[in-house]
Amino acid sequence: MKPFLILIFMIFAAQSWANLHLAPPDFNIPEGRAVFVDFTDSHHHIVFDGKKRKAIATSTITFFNTKPGMPIFDLLETPSLVEIDGEAVGQKLINLPGGESEVRVVLKHLAPGVHTLKVVNEIKKNVRFTLFRNVKAGFWIRDLKSRMFWEQYLPVNLEYDQHARTMDIEFKGRKIHNQAVHANGKVERTSVNTWRIEYPAWYTVSAPYFHTLKVGSKPTVNFNVKSIDGRNVPFTIYTSFPWRVSTFTKEAIKVFHELESDYGPYPHDSLIAYGSGFGGMEHAGATQTSLGALDHEMLHFYFAKGVLPANGNAGWIDEAIARWRDDGYPTRYAPGVPANLAGRSIYARNTNSQAYAHGSHFLSYLDSMMQNVGGMKAFLRGYFQAYKYTLVTTDHFINNLEFFTGMSLRQMFIENVFTPTPEKTLEMHGDHAHPEMTEEMLEALL
Numbered sequence: 499m500k501p502f503l504i505l506i507f508m509i510f511a512a513q514s515w516a517n518l519h520l521a522p523p524d525f526n527i528p529e530g531r532a533v534f535v536d537f538t539d540s541h542h543h544i545v546f547d548g549k550k551r552k553a554i555a556t557s558t559i560t561f562f563n564t565k566p567g568m569p570i571f572d573l574l575e576t577p578s579l580v581e582i583d584g585e586a587v588g589q590k591l592i593n594l595p596g597g598e599s600e601v602r603v604v605l606k607h608l609a610p611g612v613h614t615l616k617v618v619n620e621i622k623k624n625v626r627f628t629l630f631r632n633v634k635a636g637f638w639i640r641d642l643k644s645r646m647f648w649e650q651y652l653p654v655n656l657e658y659d660q661h662a663r664t665m666d667i668e669f670k671g672r673k674i675h676n677q678a679v680h681a682n683g684k685v686e687r688t689s690v691n692t693w694r695i696e697y698p699a700w701y702t703v704s705a706p707y708f709h710t711l712k713v714g715s716k717p718t719v720n721f722n723v724k725s726i727d728g729r730n731v732p733f734t735i736y737t738s739f740p741w742r743v744s745t746f747t748k749e750a751i752k753v754f755h756e757l758e759s760d761y762g763p764y765p766h767d768s769l770i771a772y773g774s775g776f777g778g779m780e781h782a783g784a785t786q787t788s789l790g791a792l793d794h795e796m797l798h799f800y801f802a803k804g805v806l807p808a809n810g811n812a813g814w815i816d817e818a819i820a821r822w823r824d825d826g827y828p829t830r831y832a833p834g835v836p837a838n839l840a841g842r843s844i845y846a847r848n849t850n851s852q853a854y855a856h857g858s859h860f861l862s863y864l865d866s867m868m869q870n871v872g873g874m875k876a877f878l879r880g881y882f883q884a885y886k887y888t889l890v891t892t893d894h895f896i897n898n899l900e901f902f903t904g905m906s907l908r909q910m911f912i913e914n915v916f917t918p919t920p921e922k923t924l925e926m927h928g929d930h931a932h933p934e935m936t937e938e939m940l941e942a943l944l
């Protein structure tokens with residue numbers, strides 16, 4: 499892509515965090531019209547009380563709605579208090595149209611404008627208190643099922659929304675809490691037992707990383723790695739198994755350089771890799787992962803958490819790219835088995851697990867048709883650099899690919915990624931990089 503085009507895209511990107519145009523359609527429920535809104539910032543005050551053995555979050559969210567109606571948000575736990583503009587109101591768990599997933603709606607009809615939502619809830623998932631009132635908490639996410647992003651812990655919006663997010667963390671129950679706080683934002687210890695984390699304004703609900711544990715409970719190394727753009731990027735590597743730290747470190751540095759050479763400067767301010775032994779999930783420049791999936795998750799620092807999917811129907815793109823890299827970027831001359839990766843309900847929030855096999859096969863087929871313009875990797879490099887920190891849809895991907903190649907590709911996408919697989923074939927239950935994990939397994943990662 500030409501430099502002036504990249505500049506235009508970047509100017510557009512800076513203003514594009516108001517993403518209401520990417521929200522699914524509003525809809526009616528018996529109480530009235532439920533409307534999607536745009537969060538502009540959220541503040542979460544989280545108290546981890548080692549004595550009461552409870553974690554309570556008080557969130558204050560500024561949002562605006564452009565249409566009259568009852569604002570939609572999401573939170574897995576039932577909140578103990580909801581207020582709009584200082585007034586206590588009811589809320590309700592409702593189905594998205596077609597039963598695709600669930601969300602919560604505030605039972606108050608609002609005129610268009612700027613409003614404040616306050617929510618109090620207990621955080622029950624992936625929090626543990628030790629006998630000595632130390633805290634273990636990890637806000638893990640998963641993307642192959644709905645409602646497994648940060649709605650597991652805090653009131654949030656759907657994936658289409660990008661906004662600034664501040665967390666004030668307070669530990670209670672000990673005179674001094676020696677907690678390590680790992681987060682992919684600006685982390686500051688504000689007093690003996692309080693920390694503040696400020697996450698970048700371009701983060702979505704699936705981008706932030708937060709893990710706290712007692713200092714020294716897992717072996718940790720901190721060091722800098724020089725980026726091709728001259729920055730010293732701070733790395734934090736910690737693992738469940740002491741002997742794994744150096745192996746993780748070597749692999750992380752190797753893959754960091756590979757990805758910078760293929761796609762350009764690393765798009766995050768720091769890199770966190772938690773070698774948890776199981777599974778793998780990517781956040782923005784942070785991952786909880788097995789050693790075998792570390793490279794896959796790091797690819798997602800560019801595609802998934804550098805360029806971000808706007809919804810569940812866009813989630814296949816980054817898994818297809820990641821798997822294509824896992825396989826060594828093969829070129830294939832047949833498109834493979836079609837699957838409905840991108841044409842599910844407009845309310846879909848999760849990624850279709852067929853994205854890995856079917857999606858990567860389709861990309862490697864497109865690659866064979868793009869050899870005269872440098873192949874799929876050349877396109878992906880430009881696509882990443884033009885759209886990093888912004889949200890993309892499958893339509894956006896097709897349009898840019900057609901622009902880059904000069905070919906009409908839409909029909910081919912319709913036949914290959916908008917078509918249900920004729921028979922159940924591959925990988926309906928997760929992937930080697932993102933295997934399905936039980937609640938107990940996720941909690942064991944703390």
Ligand SMILES: [Zn+2]
Nearest residue numbers: 817820931932
């Ligand atoms: Zn993946």
